[in-house]
Amino acid sequence: MRGITTDMTMLDDFLTRAALAGVGLSLATGPLGSFVVWRKMAYFGDATSHAAILGVALALAFDLPVGLGTLAVALLMAFTVATLAARGWAMDTTLGVLAHSALAIGLVAVSFVHGARTDLSSYLFGDILAVTRSDLGFIWCGSALVLALLIWRWQQLLTATLNADLAFASGVNPDHERLILTLALAVVVAVALKVVGALLIAAMLIIPAAAARALSRTPEAMAALAVLFGVGASLVGLGLSLWQDTPAGPSIVAAAAGIFALSAVFGRVLRH
Amino acid sequence: MLIEARDISVDLQGVEVLSHVTMGLTEGEIVTILGPNGSGKSTLLRALLGIVPVKSGTVARAPGLQLGYVPQRLAVDASLPMTVRRFLSLPKRVTDADSAAALVRVGLDDIGGRQMAGLSGGQFQRVLLARALLSRPQLLVLDEPTQGLDQPGEAAFYRLIAEVRRDTGAGVLMVSHDLHVVMAASDRVICLNHHICCEGTPRVVSNAPEYRALFGLGTQGALALYQHHHDHSHEGHGHEGHHHGHDHA
Numbered sequence: 171m172r173g174i175t176t177d178m179t180m181l182d183d184f185l186t187r188a189a190l191a192g193v194g195l196s197l198a199t200g201p202l203g204s205f206v207v208w209r210k211m212a213y214f215g216d217a218t219s220h221a222a223i224l225g226v227a228l229a230l231a232f233d234l235p236v237g238l239g240t241l242a243v244a245l246l247m248a249f250t251v252a253t254l255a256a257r258g259w260a261m262d263t264t265l266g267v268l269a270h271s272a273l274a275i276g277l278v279a280v281s282f283v284h285g286a287r288t289d290l291s292s293y294l295f296g297d298i299l300a301v302t303r304s305d306l307g308f309i310w311c312g313s314a315l316v317l318a319l320l321i322w323r324w325q326q327l328l329t330a331t332l333n334a335d336l337a338f339a340s341g342v343n344p345d346h347e348r349l350i351l352t353l354a355l356a357v358v359v360a361v362a363l364k365v366v367g368a369l370l371i372a373a374m375l376i377i378p379a380a381a382a383r384a385l386s387r388t389p390e391a392m393a394a395l396a397v398l399f400g401v402g403a404s405l406v407g408l409g410l411s412l413w414q415d416t417p418a419g420p421s422i423v424a425a426a427a428g429i430f431a432l433s434a435v436f437g438r439v440l441r442h
Numbered sequence: 443m444l445i446e447a448r449d450i451s452v453d454l455q456g457v458e459v460l461s462h463v464t465m466g467l468t469e470g471e472i473v474t475i476l477g478p479n480g481s482g483k484s485t486l487l488r489a490l491l492g493i494v495p496v497k498s499g500t501v502a503r504a505p506g507l508q509l510g511y512v513p514q515r516l517a518v519d520a521s522l523p524m525t526v527r528r529f530l531s532l533p534k535r536v537t538d539a540d541s542a543a544a545l546v547r548v549g550l551d552d553i554g555g556r557q558m559a560g561l562s563g564g565q566f567q568r569v570l571l572a573r574a575l576l577s578r579p580q581l582l583v584l585d586e587p588t589q590g591l592d593q594p595g596e597a598a599f600y601r602l603i604a605e606v607r608r609d610t611g612a613g614v615l616m617v618s619h620d621l622h623v624v625m626a627a628s629d630r631v632i633c634l635n636h637h638i639c640c641e642g643t644p645r646v647v648s649n650a651p652e653y654r655a656l657f658g659l660g661t662q663g664a665l666a667l668y669q670h671h672h673d674h675s676h677e678g679h680g681h682e683g684h685h686h687g688h689d690h691a
Contacts, residue, residue, distance in 0.1 A: 340511070
């Protein structure tokens with residue numbers, strides 16, 4: 171009897187942690203993902219999140235916390251991309267080069283780090299069921315930071331997203347707002363690594379927001395609905411991962427894709 | 443003076459787009475900047491607003507100047523859900539009463555719940571104007587506000603601008619490529635082709651040889667603009683590269 175009780179508590183505990191991780195992440199990916207969709211930054215998200223693998227390699231090599239390494243490299247990549255974009259580089263090609271190079275170099279670098287190869291899939295695909303208490307603290311702090319930042323700058327961010335000149339004439343500097351989104355993206359990448367993995371962070375940003383678009387009339391409604399869909403996808407994906415032993419990240423993103431399909435159909439019906 | 447440019451020159455990507463331009467605007471005055479495509483009209487507005495830096499010269503604004511801006515073109519991306527009501531609250535939130543009053547002022551009722559992306563060209567420009575008016579501007583700046591409107595729509599829009607000036611006393615600075623449309627609405631016209639060619643009342647400008655040289659001889663109306671001949675000299679302004687993308691067959 172005693173053994174079973176202990177097992178139940180443990181089960182509760184890691185499940186609760188996993189669910190909380192998904193909810194925490196979605197609080198940030200909902201609104202930030204909406205901006206990624208509105209500003210067509212999908213590839214930008216890819217480049218930044220793929221760079222996270224390089225951050226993992228560096229952190230393991232220098233015996234630093236993985237979250238710190240990821241955050242540092244994601245920040246570096248995000249600011250590189252933002253700078254190149256401001257200088258008028260051909261972004262489609264540049265981002266394609268950066269995103270894939272960052273992933274490839276990261277994977278090569280990880281292979282040099284002793285013992286890391288075995289963990290590699292958890293960094294690529296996430297490991298939400300293995301989220302620890304301190305992971306959870308990191309996820310919630312990062313997400314809360316991003317959410318607070320976006321709420322604080324919401325009006326300015328929206329104005330700058332609509333039109334740079336309009337923003338400027340209203341006293342909003344569009345370059346500052348872009349910087350804020352760049353920073354937020356790097357933090358979300360570091361936070362999301364454990365939950366969905368480097369390969370699918372951008373998907374977690376885009377798919378819930380895209381699903382929310384069909385059912386929203388205002389930017390706020392879309393951001394809020396994207397949070398809700400993110401939470402839903404996390405919980406469904408978590409369940410799938412738990413019962414069928416599927417990789418966590420792809421399971422969550424697959425669930426999000428399902429929600430997107432339903433919302434697209436529902437939105438169409440609603441309009442007719 | 444509400445806003446003033448003193449001897450400003452502006453380079454864009456190494457090419458001098460504006461050369462030694464001096465102009466200004468006082469309260470309650472409607473000034474139109476007129477010029478062919480690529481003549482630096484929008485750049486002059488952007489320099490006055492501080493969006494592009496000047497290479498030389500200075501831009502001065504009245505202290506605490508309240509400015510309302512209507513951009514040339516604003517594309518609301520299909521991915522961004524945005525009602526008219528929500529748009530009017532950017533970046534400063536306004537009350538429902540104020541937003542309704544601003545919409546009535548520009549001749550639009552009961553449109554607050556509509557999506558921005560679903561508006562007609564004329565409605566869209568009026569909503570942009572309503573948003574600009576909500577900041578209670580002392581100076582309204584409009585960059586080709588009637589692009590994409592038909593002739594009656596254009597005339598109605600300029601009548602509206604004149605009414606706004608009458609009611610609020612705001613100064614209005616506009617960019618246009620067609621003197622005949624703005625004639626009735628402008629106190630003063632500045633004819634621009636990288637430098638100021640001529641300026642004065644619409645009647646004076648339309649008879650000025652510089653204006654005729656810039657916009658073509660003999661022909662009347664909008665067509666003249668697109669067939670202008672550079673038979674007066676603008677040495678050293680490097681404007682050969684500007685495009686004439688309009689097709690008025």
